Amino acid sequence: MTRSSVNDNSPAVEFFVTEDCNGCGLCKNMAPELFQCVEYAYSYFLTRQPNSEKEVDLLNDIVDLCPVDALHQVGRTDN
Numbered sequence: 001m002t003r004s005s006v007n008d009n010s011p012a013v014e015f016f017v018t019e020d021c022n023g024c025g026l027c028k029n030m031a032p033e034l035f036q037c038v039e040y041a042y043s044y045f046l047t048r049q050p051n052s053e054k055e056v057d058l059l060n061d062i063v064d065l066c067p068v069d070a071l072h073q074v075g076r077t078d079n
């Protein structure tokens, strides 16, 4: 079964933000097209999964820089 949000050419990893996000905005500053603020919750979420290796690299940089370790990478499970 293929998930509708991921096409066959997408990188083999996915990212997610946990409830530990403190809303610092670092991720939005580094990748504005990939993050959006939940204003009532002072946190951010991913607008979509990366669609290129360049975006995967960028998100991995943010994983390393997030001050509260709230952004995580996992392998895709739809294969």
Ligand code: SF4
Residues within 6 Å of the ligand: 017, 020, 021, 022, 023, 024, 025, 026, 027, 028, 043, 044, 065, 066, 067, 068, 069, 070, 071
């Ligand atoms: S860098 Fe981390 S803590 Fe800061 S807004 Fe993004 S996910 Fe939240």
